[in-house]
Amino acid sequence: MTGDPRRGGSADSSRGALIVVEGVDGSGKSTQLRLLDKWLRAKGMSVYATEWNSSDVVREITSRGKKKALLTPTTFSLLHATDFADRYERDMAPLLRAGYVVLADRYVYTAFARDVVRGCSARWVRKVYDFAAKPDITFYFQAPIDLAMSRIMVGRPKIKYYEAGMDLNLSNDALDSYRIYQSRIVEEYERMIRRDGFSVVDASKDIEEQQMLVRRKVVDALPGLGLGDGGAGLGAEGPEARR
């Protein structure tokens, strides 16, 4: 965590809180975010959850481009930035101002990792996203590649072209490509742990154990939310919401 978690971006004077989860596909971050969401709502918080690449405005274009495998690294990057900006301007920024707890399933760090692995300039990508508020907490779910891959492969016939990083010509075999691509993403994430002040969660632990750590961190790092002293109430059925 940095000294002043709310510096930067337009959430400067916000009363809300921004909590982000990052990690490779299959790291379990979405599950953890969902459990956190449930708990915060049970505590009476106003919560808004948002996902990477989910804005109506660009989703169709992105998926068309992905189907045709037409996207160059910079187009890929800017379409995701457009998606992010749309969700940021329309939802995240105003809701943070309004005092919501905003939960983001992937944030700018996903772009910093993926776009750089695709060969975009790291400096440029950071500049493109420099309007985004720094999260109050960024949970990084650190998972061994084999574990993440085994989770992601369950019940899935095959991996999609861009998901496997096939556009990078790493390997003609989708699974090989996926493994190499994900390993490179992990390298980028690892570099960001210190620089961007990630809170690292060991994603090989039990789901419940991870969630307890996540909730404890939220209680400790965001006393302003009035979630309690951290000694109790970490379960969904815990003490009533305060205030």
Add this chain to the structure above:
Amino acid sequence: MLTRSSEPRPLEFYGDGLPYLGEVMVKGRLIVIEGPDGSGRSTQVQSIVTRLESDGHAVVDTGLKRSELIGQGILEAKQRLPLGKRTLTLFYAADFVDQLEHKIIPALQAGYIVLADRYIFTLIARSIARGLPRNWSHNVFGFAPKVDLAFYLDVKPSVLFHRVFQKYGNLDYYESGADLGLSDNLYDSFIAYQNRMAKEFAAMASQYGMVRVDGDRSIGDVNASLQSKIDEYLKSI
């Protein structure tokens, strides 16, 4: 007036460019004409293309919102719901880079003269005119190749208003800056917005070496100015 086939030279960029392409060697030239809607820009581009082709040059023309993948999507999205300022800038940037990599750079590599009916400068000016930070607005377009020659057609906003109204019979929402809430009266909004745009173009003229062309004059006069400067440039290379 065929020019000598010039030696391939490395393409230069305003910022970090497109690092994954490595060094890009080009033989062609990139010529840009900027100017607001109603400045006669597209008419000029068409007549210059015709003239250059009759002189024996291979020419490709390009513009904004023309990428196959994204261009139509922007139009649809704008119709459906108002887009945020940053969203708009990034959307246009995505459209532009799609054309840049699939059309402009390949054409430059093959030795074409690429004549761009607007380039990143319009996008940067719009972004700044909407109140986004100047640095950010420029930085986003750091992937763009440096132009060999760029013009902007400077038309007085009051003159522009009449041309736009005569041509289209109404005012475009965004081109009038109506999304900025500058004035209840669309005429005042249009003038204020176009003044902002003109100010940004003037600032960029010195920064990027753009040539100002007085666009208040007749189509023929403007064309003569543009054509003579382009001919002069092509002779010099």
